[in-house]
Amino acid sequence: MSNLIYAIVLNWNNAPDTIECIESLKKTGSIDFKILCVDNGSEDKSCGKIREAHPDIEFLETGANLGYAGGNNAGIKYAMEKGAGYFWILNNDTVADANALKPMIESLKGDSTAGAAGSVIMRYDNKHIIWFAGGIYDRKRGYTSHYLENRSIEEVKPATVPEKFDFVSGASFVVTRKAIEKTGYLDSGLFLFYEEIDYCFRLNKAGFKYLMCPGSIVYHKVSASLGDDSPLKLYYYTRNRLYISKKYFPRYFTLVLLWCIRWPLLPSFVKKRKRIPYVLAAFRDFFAGRRGALNERKKT
Missing domain, CATH: 3.90.550.60 (Spore Coat Polysaccharide Biosynthesis Protein SpsA; Chain A)
Known part of the structure; x- marks a missing residue:
């Protein structure tokens, strides 16, 4: 080599x-x-x-x-x-x-x-x-x-x-x-x-x-590109979290799904409403099999 x-x-x-x-x-x-x-x-x-x-x-x-x-x-x-x-x-x-x-x-x-x-x-x-x-x-x-x-x-x-x-x-x-x-x-x-x-x-x-x-x-420089509170970061993190679980550890996928559903229901999360459409888009795109970049026009 x-x-x-x-x-x-x-x-x-x-x-x-x-x-x-x-x-x-x-x-x-x-x-x-x-x-x-x-x-x-x-x-x-x-x-x-x-x-x-x-x-x-x-x-x-x-x-x-x-x-x-x-x-x-x-x-x-x-x-x-x-x-x-x-x-x-x-x-x-x-x-x-x-x-x-x-x-x-x-x-x-x-x-x-x-x-x-x-x-x-x-x-x-x-x-x-x-x-x-x-x-x-x-x-x-x-x-x-x-x-x-x-x-x-x-x-x-x-x-x-x-x-x-x-x-x-x-x-x-x-x-x-x-x-x-x-x-x-x-x-x-x-x-x-x-x-x-x-x-x-x-x-x-x-x-x-x-x-x-x-x-x-x-x-x-941690999170220099998107920032810790970026809704876009949340979208990719949620969608890909589900994808990796389903691909490699399907026996635990239901548990991971429940954790992903529970997370947006926390009071601290709900207060930041701009995040909600991105989380919904993550679930929608994962179950629809959509990958790659988020189409911003279709996140809601």
């Missing part, structure tokens, strides 16, 4: 974060790799700003917003045509530590059964606080949580990662060409959220391991 590595950074209407992310990648000097910025149909002229700030990297424009999976798939396909053997998928709202890449590549080269390796993710706004050190999927609720989330790095051993975990973070992980050729690309039908969970489950089914690399540190 080729040793060529591509770092793929997906931009959508967010030049400042993307520029800062790419700047951090250029300081990752312990291992050679190429940087590809994929512009995912931005409408704010951010692509031109990024080109001006970083004229020495490679660019790809999708021409439309293909979502997290679709945009990254476009980047992976581009890099595969260039002969890459490793693909570092990195959120544009992250800043990489100078040694972030090397531990992941070394782990993958040291284990022929591994198809992907992920970083430990720290909060950008408080770089001592862990945001992700391994993902946990609750099969009975369809809910995800992060190992050691909100714990101070000083409280735990730097090398601490769980022995068993369900997924790596989509904010920073490396996947091998071998894994992609056997498992396929990210599921573009999800569009946003749960893509890395789906991919890790598919890797496992195909016989690949996915690893956590405590020596790989990346700092994440």
Whole structure:
């Protein structure tokens, strides 16, 4: 397998974060790799700003917003045509530590059964606080949580990662060409959220391991793209939560469905009425088998 590595950074209407992310990648000097910025149909002229700030990297424009999976798939396909053997998928709202890449590549080269390796993710706004050190999927609720989330790095051993975990973070992980050729690309039908969970489950089914690399540190601006209170985020989260449960753990689907129904009935939720049409749209589209991007005109 080729040793060529591509770092793929997906931009959508967010030049400042993307520029800062790419700047951090250029300081990752312990291992050679190429940087590809994929512009995912931005409408704010951010692509031109990024080109001006970083004229020495490679660019790809999708021409439309293909979502997290679709945009990254476009980047992976581009890099595969260039002969890459490793693909570092990195959120544009992250800043990489100078040694972030090397531990992941070394782990993958040291284990022929591994198809992907992920970083430990720290909060950008408080770089001592862990945001992700391994993902946990609750099969009975369809809910995800992060190992050691909100714990101070000083409280735990730097090398601490769980022995068993369900997924790596989509904010920073490396996947091998071998894994992609056997498992396929990210599921573009999800569009946003749960893509890395789906991919890790598919890797496992195909016989690949996915690893956590405590020596790989990346700092994440949590929810920089949509915000914590975004109704659109709620739509994708609810729809895809149901989809993943039905696809991989159908025996628990009824329980997950009940949790998804109960959630919008909470008083704290009902007060924010703008959310309600998006939740209803999530249920409607899931049961209708509609995937991909939400058609805003049909959310009610």
